[in-house]
Amino acid sequence: MPNIGPEHLKPLSEFKYLNAENVSRYRLIMRVFYENHMKLRYWLRPLDVHGAVLHTGLIQDYTLEQCEQDLQVLHEWGNLECQQDKAKSTSIEEFKKKRFRYQMTAAAVEIERLLESLKRVQGYGGELDAGPLETILQRLRDVRDRGTQMPPAEAFALWKELQDRFRKLHENAVDYYAQISSTKAEALMQTAAFLTFKEDLRRYLQRFALGLQQFGAHVEGMLRALPAETVEAFLERVTRGEMEIPNLEDARDFDERIAAHREEWASFVAWFMGSDSDESEVVKLERATKEAIGRVVRQALALQEQARAGVSRRRDLAYLAQWFMRLDSIEDAHRLGAVVFGLYVPRHFQGEPPRSTDSADCSMWEETPLFRALSPKTRGPRQRLVISPVRDRAVQKAKALEAWRASQASARGLERRWLREGTFAISDYERLELEDRELLLQWISRALARPNHRFRHAEGFQIRVELPPKGDRHHISFPDGEMEMPNFRFHIRREGP
Secondary structure (H helix, E strand, O other): OOOOHHHHOOHHHHHHHHHHOOOHHHHHHHHHHHHHHHHOOEEEOOOHHHHHHHHOOOOOOOOOOHHHHHHHHHHHHOOOEOOOOOOOOHHHEEEEEEOOEEEEHHHHHHHHHHHHHHHOOOOOOOOOOOOOHHHHHHHHHHHHHHHHOOOOHHHHHHHHHHHHHHHHHHHHHHHHHHHOOHHHHHHHHHOOOHHHOOHHHHHHHHHHHHHHHHHHHHHHHHHHHHHHHHHHHHHHHHHHHHHOOOOOOOOOHHHHHHHHHHHHHHHHHHHHHHHOOOOOOHHHHHHHHHHHHHHHHHHHHHHHHHHHOOOHHHHHHHHHHHHOOOOOOOOHHHHHHHHHOOOOOOOOOOOOOOOOOOOOOOOHHHOOOOOHHHHHHHHOOOOOOOOOOOOOOOOHHHHHHHHHHHHHHHHHHHHHHHHHEEEEEEEOOOOOOHHHHHHHHHHHHHHOOOOOOEEEEEEEEEEEEEEOOOEEEEEEOOOOOEEEOEEEEEEEOOOOO
């Protein structure tokens, strides 16, 4: 199952400043904080921020009061941390003014880094490199050989390298296949320029496919051979090595950390080994590589055929015509035509024509021809359709309406007969008709669908169905058989005047 929880449904207020009403002011302020953050200047006063904004010259008529309001809004959205600046207070009045200084939150720093990286994005990027697979295989061998005796710090470093290589392999491959499947790549494959690097692309994809086949199977075999005790001991040492690093923002205990590492290891194993309901990502990646190679080859062949189609064959045809003219007999011309042009595309018609003779020595060319009419496939005039007159169905409609009214009257009469019964139980009857069964079951269904087991009929009656005691059932005969059902009791009374 994907790692999706309720936290993924909540809005992120930290991103509001990117599309707010005063987006230019907010983004400029956050950029000032980010530039100072990279220079190890974390806490800034409103006066410092206001001066830096005016120094850029991008915003005119920007007052200190507006700057303080913007800083407070960013603090409410979770982009800035606020702390009272007590060092600058020289009197009680200044202390009561609550001058603050601000610092970027961790989420705001990551957002600015994301915006910085988005400037350099020109495509999907990515690459196909089987090298991380070889490194992953080596690290798994270390886990197998020394996983239970490895120092915690070394185990944590190995775990980080293993996860980094795994993430790099997956993300680069996904991005690269997205790149060659984009509309820009599709447009490039339609041009003649694609033929210049077609072979390089094919070799590149083929080399990656061979790397997947070579190292992917080894990694899968290594994971299957790893004992569960070794993996558990290694994850415990990884967790202890992680907890040796002081981290003020991560307050998780040992059990929470090792549970997170177990989930990461399970995802890592499923990527290479798959599950009972789905195949591994290595197999999917290998299949995608082979499909990409086939698509590249097919597109290149199509472009080459298209290029050949535009070449004039006048000289070749003129030489061939002279060759035909030099032949002495029609038989030789037939042989040459068969060699040059081959067989024409035949058309087969299925049928059993009447034969004029049953002799096996009679050739098909001596038989009487069979004529069949073929419908044209052009957009020309089609066969004229037979127009049928509109028939008067008034009599049939009148009969159907009369039958419907009779059935409605019979249903109303049946309902009124049962409504006059007042209070009755299923056990009061030994045999009923099919219409009675349909009506009673309908009433039971409507009543049991309500909490008080009662409903109001269109005729102004209130119908309540009483549940029978446990085990109280009754057999009723119908024209189509017998039916056993609980012994429901009906209470019918008229409401209103």
